[in-house]
Amino acid sequence: MRRIRITVACATAVVLAAAGCSSNPTGSGGLGGGGEITEQGQTMDATAVGPAAEVPGAVKGGTLTVFSQSTVSTLDPTEIYFTDSNEIAKLVFRTPTQFAIRNGKPVLVPDLTDLGTASADGLTWTFKMKGAFKYADGTDVKVDDLAYAIKRSFAHTLYKRGAAYQLSYFKDGDKYKGPYESGDSFSGVETPDATTLVIHLAKPFVDLPFYLSFPLFTPIPKAKDTKQDYEKKPMATGPYQFTTYTKGVELTLSRNPNWDAKSDPVRHAYPDSWSFKWGGDDIKTQQQVLNSNGPDAASLNYGNLDASLIPQITGPKVSQVLRGEAPCTIVVQIDTRKVPIEVRKAIAKAFPYDQFWKASGNNEYVAERASTVLPPSVPGFTRYTPYPDLNGTGPGDPAGAKAMLEAAGKLGFELSWYYDNTKPQQQLAAQTQIDAFKAAGFNPKPLGITTAEFRQKTQDYDAPVNMGQAPGGWCSDWPTGGSWIPVLFKTQSIDDGSSWGMLKDASLDAQIDAVAKLPAAESTSKWGELDKQIMGLYLALPIYYGKMAVVIGTKIGGAEGDPTMGLPLFTNLFVKS
Numbered sequence: 001m002r003r004i005r006i007t008v009a010c011a012t013a014v015v016l017a018a019a020g021c022s023s024n025p026t027g028s029g030g031l032g033g034g035g036e037i038t039e040q041g042q043t044m045d046a047t048a049v050g051p052a053a054e055v056p057g058a059v060k061g062g063t064l065t066v067f068s069q070s071t072v073s074t075l076d077p078t079e080i081y082f083t084d085s086n087e088i089a090k091l092v093f094r095t096p097t098q099f100a101i102r103n104g105k106p107v108l109v110p111d112l113t114d115l116g117t118a119s120a121d122g123l124t125w126t127f128k129m130k131g132a133f134k135y136a137d138g139t140d141v142k143v144d145d146l147a148y149a150i151k152r153s154f155a156h157t158l159y160k161r162g163a164a165y166q167l168s169y170f171k172d173g174d175k176y177k178g179p180y181e182s183g184d185s186f187s188g189v190e191t192p193d194a195t196t197l198v199i200h201l202a203k204p205f206v207d208l209p210f211y212l213s214f215p216l217f218t219p220i221p222k223a224k225d226t227k228q229d230y231e232k233k234p235m236a237t238g239p240y241q242f243t244t245y246t247k248g249v250e251l252t253l254s255r256n257p258n259w260d261a262k263s264d265p266v267r268h269a270y271p272d273s274w275s276f277k278w279g280g281d282d283i284k285t286q287q288q289v290l291n292s293n294g295p296d297a298a299s300l301n302y303g304n305l306d307a308s309l310i311p312q313i314t315g316p317k318v319s320q321v322l323r324g325e326a327p328c329t330i331v332v333q334i335d336t337r338k339v340p341i342e343v344r345k346a347i348a349k350a351f352p353y354d355q356f357w358k359a360s361g362n363n364e365y366v367a368e369r370a371s372t373v374l375p376p377s378v379p380g381f382t383r384y385t386p387y388p389d390l391n392g393t394g395p396g397d398p399a400g401a402k403a404m405l406e407a408a409g410k411l412g413f414e415l416s417w418y419y420d421n422t423k424p425q426q427q428l429a430a431q432t433q434i435d436a437f438k439a440a441g442f443n444p445k446p447l448g449i450t451t452a453e454f455r456q457k458t459q460d461y462d463a464p465v466n467m468g469q470a471p472g473g474w475c476s477d478w479p480t481g482g483s484w485i486p487v488l489f490k491t492q493s494i495d496d497g498s499s500w501g502m503l504k505d506a507s508l509d510a511q512i513d514a515v516a517k518l519p520a521a522e523s524t525s526k527w528g529e530l531d532k533q534i535m536g537l538y539l540a541l542p543i544y545y546g547k548m549a550v551v552i553g554t555k556i557g558g559a560e561g562d563p564t565m566g567l568p569l570f571t572n573l574f575v576k577s
Helices: 083-092 143-152 165-169 227-232 282-291 294-298 307-312 315-320 341-350 353-359 398-408 424-439 451-458 485-489 492-496 506-516 520-535
Strands: 063-068 097-102 105-110 124-128 189-193 196-200 240-246 250-255 273-278 299-301 321-333 367-369 418-420 447-449 473-475 540-552
Touching: 063 282, 063 294, 083 240, 083 250, 143 189, 143 196, 227 240, 282 294, 282 299, 282 307, 282 315, 282 540, 294 299, 299 540, 315 321, 341 398, 341 424, 353 367, 353 424, 353 540, 398 424, 418 424, 418 451, 447 451, 485 492, 485 506, 485 520, 506 520
Parallel strands: 063 273, 063 299, 418 447
Antiparallel strands: 097 105, 124 196, 189 196, 240 250, 250 273, 321 473, 321 540, 367 540
């Protein structure tokens, strides 16, 4: 969500641009009593029905304002893939399945359909609609609209930013180019009757019910598809609909008169309206929210708490910081095509973990030291020390690394990476690496570039660098290892632009495919085992697991974290009277 996909600098992560809901009066949002990220088991509840349990103390009315300096890249449901736009989408779009947040943990439940039934060979899934639903304009939601949305997602040259699992998992997904180019006939989906959606796969995809929680699966009537203009006024099925939208600047939402709370197991509609304002300085708007003067009392900023404001978080203001989990792991990756294993081991030995952590501006509110691929919020997570005597902490051991390089005949090995030379924090973080690598006998050559260049250059796997390429982190697309290991470590990940380490290993590909075919109950522990095996290849240095810490106004109620997004759970919020 990424679910998101996140782009991470070699110094600093840029996350956003990274039923039965229970309230969380402590604001911990799934964190343990000591503020650490807690572990969970995988859960699904096929019996969940609407309405969602009321949030204690909730009242209806008012306008809730949401600030963020980071702007959403798109609100077209087919393209939504970042965590901020995905959280907003939960207010507007219903999907075949969705996550309820129970006791701070996500539980997959039915939404527009049931959780599906797979055939014996795992290649055909059947989903049944759970009732009759209407769009905001009063017209009926049809199962054909679900099928059309799926077909629309294959127009990937037009909707480039959206998730793409369907291209490789759905039958003929490598051939079908969407309804505009290939027409309506697509063998990967069919609707045999008015309530049944059938998906045909090219290979088993046990996590398909989780994937169907993505906004790209919200129903879209073919007659209402205006292509690139669709995001200006999309068809709403959730509790709210678009009122006004200025891309990159603001969005206002009003109630959807045809949303039926009784049919919805996860959503509420407490505020009369929502006002999203993007582009303003985060420190300024976070200060406004903390001050909570006038309308700002009914506002929040969903960017992580700026470190400069932490000294203010005392007394009553402690309750104005909503803390919770973010399903992300941030790393500094190493290109295995260019850096041999003995050198990668020396890099891990020399890396200045503590200095890098401090220089990058991390703190206990927004990050927790990492040592694995999977974060603790993903079932299958197993805590272990990835490298001998190293667990993502400490000042590094340049002397020990130098001895390793000497033994390998690699003294003076050049290390190169991009960093944003317009940001003092990234300059400082880069310097910590330069100092450590020089002391270890490397020849560090960081390449300073501008913010505007950063995303493009770090996503270029043919660039003249051998460390720090994107993605420098990953957030769960859904809470299973299946949205991590296959996406990051299969050979095809290089072509997909989502590789950690640019690894080409046919044997590992086969192992990953074998686990991906297993039922969820069997695959969970296997993903954890592969996590440890992969880290033994020294292809990425785990730096931290993301955490959520956002400021909320004094009149905001129902605040709890959404661990699937690392953001406040918008569907539970209300404005206190």
